[in-house]
Amino acid sequence: MSSQLTRILKKAVAIEEESFKLYTLAQEKAKLASSKVFLKQLADTEMEHKRKLVGIMENKAQLLNLGGQKGKLEDLKIVDYMKDIARLSDDASYQEILTYAAQREKRTHDHYVSLAERFQGTSVGDLFEKLAEEELKHKMELEKEYDDNLLREN
Ligand SMILES: [Fe+2]
Ligand SMILES: [Fe+2]
Numbered sequence: 001m002s003s004q005l006t007r008i009l010k011k012a013v014a015i016e017e018e019s020f021k022l023y024t025l026a027q028e029k030a031k032l033a034s035s036k037v038f039l040k041q042l043a044d045t046e047m048e049h050k051r052k053l054v055g056i057m058e059n060k061a062q063l064l065n066l067g068g069q070k071g072k073l074e075d076l077k078i079v080d081y082m083k084d085i086a087r088l089s090d091d092a093s094y095q096e097i098l099t100y101a102a103q104r105e106k107r108t109h110d111h112y113v114s115l116a117e118r119f120q121g122t123s124v125g126d127l128f129e130k131l132a133e134e135e136l137k138h139k140m141e142l143e144k145e146y147d148d149n150l151l152r153e154n
């Protein structure tokens with residue numbers, strides 16, 4: 001494996017670890033049990049993504065049942081036109097965490113799409129294509145959670 005590809009995969013692993021941390025932190029901020037379950041599932045998915053990336057680095061565990069169940073999900077585009085949150089403060093509210101996380105998922109999706117194009121036709125390209133799909137799904141799920149929470153509070 002080229003060192004450039006190794007660097008790309010390592011960066012993706014770091015992204016997945018960061019996502020895992022974010023959803024673990026968010027579980028503490030969430031009030032509803034259903035929110036905690038949702039965030040725990042997201043954290044687990046990110047761990048699974050990391051595992052797939054590491055697997056491909058070690059050149060085993062070829063593809064790839066990522067287990068993305070394809071339910072119908074609507075892209076609410078809530079965060080698309082919001083100002084980007086650069087970083088989260090320690091006292092960030094649950095809503096801010098959800099916004100930040102959804103924006104981050106969108107960026108990760110875009111990053112993986114470009115990698116999927118770059119490595120098109122290879123197992124690495126296939127992996128990034130599947131990961132991109134899942135990150136977009138995460139973004140939409142986070143927006144739904146955001147929306148549900150707003151409705152509950154108002
Ligand atoms: Fe991920
Ligand atoms: Fe994600």
